[in-house]
Amino acid sequence: MSVVVRFAPSPTGFLHIGSARTALFNWLFARRHGGLFRLRIEDTDRARSMAEAVAAIIDGLEWLGLSWDGEIVYQSARAARHAEIARQLLAAGRAYNCYCTPAELEMMRQKARAEKRSVRYDGTWRDRDPAQAPPGVPPAIRLKAPQHGSTTIRDKVQGDVTVANSELDDLIILRADGSPTYNLSVVVDDHDMAITHVIRGDDHLNNAFRQTQIYHALDWPIPEFAHVPLIHGPDGTKMSKRHGAVGIDAYRDLGYLPEAVCNYLLRLGWSHGDDEIISTEQAIAWFDLDAVGRAPARFDFAKLDNLSGHYIRVAADERLRDLVAQRLEKMLGQPLSETHRARLLRAMPELKLRPKTMAELAANALFLVTPRPIRADEKAARLLTSDSRRLLGALLQRLDRGAWQAAALEECIREFAAEYGLKLASIAQPLRAALTGSTASPGIFEVMEVLGREEALGRLADAANLTRQPDARVC
Numbered sequence: 001m002s003v004v005v006r007f008a009p010s011p012t013g014f015l016h017i018g019s020a021r022t023a024l025f026n027w028l029f030a031r032r033h034g035g036l037f038r039l040r041i042e043d044t045d046r047a048r049s050m051a052e053a054v055a056a057i058i059d060g061l062e063w064l065g066l067s068w069d070g071e072i073v074y075q076s077a078r079a080a081r082h083a084e085i086a087r088q089l090l091a092a093g094r095a096y097n098c099y100c101t102p103a104e105l106e107m108m109r110q111k112a113r114a115e116k117r118s119v120r121y122d123g124t125w126r127d128r129d130p131a132q133a134p135p136g137v138p139p140a141i142r143l144k145a146p147q148h149g150s151t152t153i154r155d156k157v158q159g160d161v162t163v164a165n166s167e168l169d170d171l172i173i174l175r176a177d178g179s180p181t182y183n184l185s186v187v188v189d190d191h192d193m194a195i196t197h198v199i200r201g202d203d204h205l206n207n208a209f210r211q212t213q214i215y216h217a218l219d220w221p222i223p224e225f226a227h228v229p230l231i232h233g234p235d236g237t238k239m240s241k242r243h244g245a246v247g248i249d250a251y252r253d254l255g256y257l258p259e260a261v262c263n264y265l266l267r268l269g270w271s272h273g274d275d276e277i278i279s280t281e282q283a284i285a286w287f288d289l290d291a292v293g294r295a296p297a298r299f300d301f302a303k304l305d306n307l308s309g310h311y312i313r314v315a316a317d318e319r320l321r322d323l324v325a326q327r328l329e330k331m332l333g334q335p336l337s338e339t340h341r342a343r344l345l346r347a348m349p350e351l352k353l354r355p356k357t358m359a360e361l362a363a364n365a366l367f368l369v370t371p372r373p374i375r376a377d378e379k380a381a382r383l384l385t386s387d388s389r390r391l392l393g394a395l396l397q398r399l400d401r402g403a404w405q406a407a408a409l410e411e412c413i414r415e416f417a418a419e420y421g422l423k424l425a426s427i428a429q430p431l432r433a434a435l436t437g438s439t440a441s442p443g444i445f446e447v448m449e450v451l452g453r454e455e456a457l458g459r460l461a462d463a464a465n466l467t468r469q470p471d472a473r474v475c
Contacts, residue, residue, distance in 0.1 A: 003035025004196050007061075007068070008075075008186070010042045011053035014247030015060035017299070018201060018231045018239060021265040025228060026199045027066045028266070028287040038193055039068035042075045044185055049076075060248040064258050065280070073193065075185055082180035082188050085218070086141045086173045094217040095173060097139035098125040120169035141174040143217060151209045156226035156289040158202065163209050171210055183207055187214045195223050199289070202227040226289050229296040231268055239299055255327075255357030257315065260308040268297035277310060305356040312355055317348040320361065324348075327362035328369055340369040347450045350442035367436040368450065373462040380433035384463060388430035391420070393464035395427065396457060404453045406445040413445070434463035 007023040009015065030037035041057070043049040061068070089095035098121075100108075105121070112119045126144065133139065145168055152162040173184040180188075186207070190198065198208075205227045215222045233243035240246060251261050263278055270293070272278065272286045312320065321344045325336050328344075336344075344351075347368055355361040367374065376384060395416055402412050417427045432444045435456060441447055448456045 002196070003030055003033040004038065004194050005030050005035065005199055006038040006040050006190070006193060006195050007066075008040040008042050008189075008200075009057050010045065010048075011050055011057060012045065012048040013050075013053055013056075014249055015057045016239075017246050017248060017251070017265070020060060020064060020248045020261075021231065021268060022200055022228065023061060023066050024064070024262055024265050025270070025287070025292070028283055029197065029199060029289065030069075031284045032287050035196070036069040037066070038070060038073065038195070040073040040075060040189060040193070042182075042185070044075050044079070044180070044182065046076065056247075056249060063252055064248065064262055073189065075189060078185070078189060078192075079180055081192070082185045083174055083178060085188050086180060086184060089143065089173065089217055090141050093144070095141050095143050096126060096170075097130055097133070098142045098170075098172070099133045099137045099139045100124055101137065118167065120167075121171075123170060126170060138176040140172045140176045142170040143173050143214060145170050145213050146216075151212055153205070153208045153212060153225055155205075155208075156197075156224055157229075157292045158205065158227050158294060161205065168209060168213065173214070183210045184214060187211050187218070187220075190223060191215075191218075191220050197224045197226060199226040199228065202229050226292070228292055229269060229294060232296045232298050234298055234300060236296075236298065243299065255359030255361070256304065256308050257311045257358065260304070260311040263311070264304045264307050267303075268299065269293050277307065309354075309356045312352050312358070312361060315352070317345055317352070320348055320352055320358075321345045323358050324362045324365050327358065328366060331362070331366065332369065336369055343368050343450055343452070347442065347447075350446055364441075367438065367441065370437070372455075372458055374434070374437040374459055376433050376437045377439075379439045380437055383430045383433040383439070385430075389464050391422075391427060392430060392434055392460050394420075395431070396460045396464055399460070400457060404449060406443070406449045409448050410445040430463075431460075435459050 005026040007019075007026050009019050009023075027037045029035075039061070041054055043054070058072075086095065090097065100121075104124075108122055108124075109119050121142070125139075125142070146165045148165060150162050150164050151168065152160055154160050171183060172181050174180055208225050208227065212222055231239045233239050235243075248261070252258075259280070262280070262283075266278060266283055266287075267276065270287065270291050272282075272291065275282075278286070321341060324344055325341055328340075329335055344365055347365065351361060351365055355364060395413065398412060398416055399409070402408065413427055413431070414424055417424050428444050429439070432441055432447070433439060435441075435444070435447055435451065451459070
């Protein structure tokens with residue numbers, strides 16, 4: 001049997017981090033078995049479905065690299081097919097018309113609560129003669145669910161899970177207004193899309209019992225179920241806004257690379273020995289449902305940060321340059337020049353060694369493209385005393401016509417420090433403050449080379465409050 005799986009989000013908001021993991025597990029399972037990964041938008045709740053949310057889901061999947069097969073299926077466009085199946089069940093005697101009014105249903109609920117029973121439909125119209133139907137009341141169609149025995153889900157993650165049929169009432173499959181209900185729509189769509197495996201969050205496990213009964217009533221083959229435990233926050237509760245970012249778009253905005261997010265989500269509830277850093281190719285080769293755990297996984301931002309740092313370090317410099325440039329242009333409110341982009345690329349091998357996110361990387365690179373005069377932060381400003389400014393002015397005269405490579409610059413500055421009877425740090429610290437506006441940066445001699453002669457000397461002249469002298473002595 002060929003594997004066909006689906007990711008079926010409801011477009012009522014952003015692409016949740018847990019939904020993204022569900023999509024990832026489905027995508028990997030399909031790719032692992034040479035099958036199909038389908039995308040279905042379950043937009044039957046027209047009041048809550050939003051075009052913006054559909055766009056966010058598609059954008060999030062594309063950013064993560066989870067490409068789907070075939071056209072997107074929109075559940076709302078298939079309402080007529082869902083209603084057709086409900087009426088087939090009615091004609092076959094496996095469903096029935098229910099003429100209960102909303103007021104009668106509310107009375108049933110109140111009675112059940114008063115008697116401390118589970119709130120379930122009591123089967124008023126299950127075996128009643130339709131001729132007794134009140135005039136002018138449009139009926140809903142209810143599934144004639146089995147009343148005895150039990151329904152078992154043979155789940156690929158949870159194992160066998162059984163519920164007594166007495167705990168499941170006759171659910172509505174077609175409302176009185178002619179609109180199909182969720183569980184019927186899902187079964188019909190999964191059948192028509194030839195879905196073989198339903199991989200989703202375990203918050204859908206209760207729906208699986210209802211859906212299994214619909215499959216039985218239709219004599220349709222039942223797909224394999226795999227209900228994956230939800231992602232919890234660091235405090236052990238269900239992941240929510242109080243834990244910080246919960247939408248995939250937020251992780252992109254925070255500066256995580258998509259491969260880092262995928263790698264981290266893969267390890268939330270699935271494992272392959274002690275492997276932590278897992279490439280996409282390895283994930284496809286290794287992933288299967290038998291390694292998915294039954295316990296909820298806890299989200300740990302520190303682990304994500306560590307993975308993110310790794311993926312930044314191994315990413316191509318050109319790619320990082322482009323991503324950083326986009327962020328810097330937003331920060332500066334203007335496009336970068338080719339000189340700035342070239343400067344970023346030259347600095348990237350050193351810049352990418354420490355940051356955990358692209359946001360950090362962009363912040364660390366900002367000094368490379370900031371227009372003069374450079375404004376020093378509080379710590380750096382304390383290094384730019386009147387004495388250090390005079391030293392920088394003297395150093396400026398030495399550097400003005402010297403060779404402009406890191407090694408030559410270091411040699412020149414060391415000689416300058418020795419001549420003044422100073423340690424190298426006494427020069428390097430205010431030099432860094434003047435050139436970067438910070439007390440932390442890549443190696444200062446490499447920074448000088450990347451900035452280039454004119455920019456570096458211009459920044460030093462700004463800090464020393466001097467005008468450059470073109471005929472100054474050189475090293």
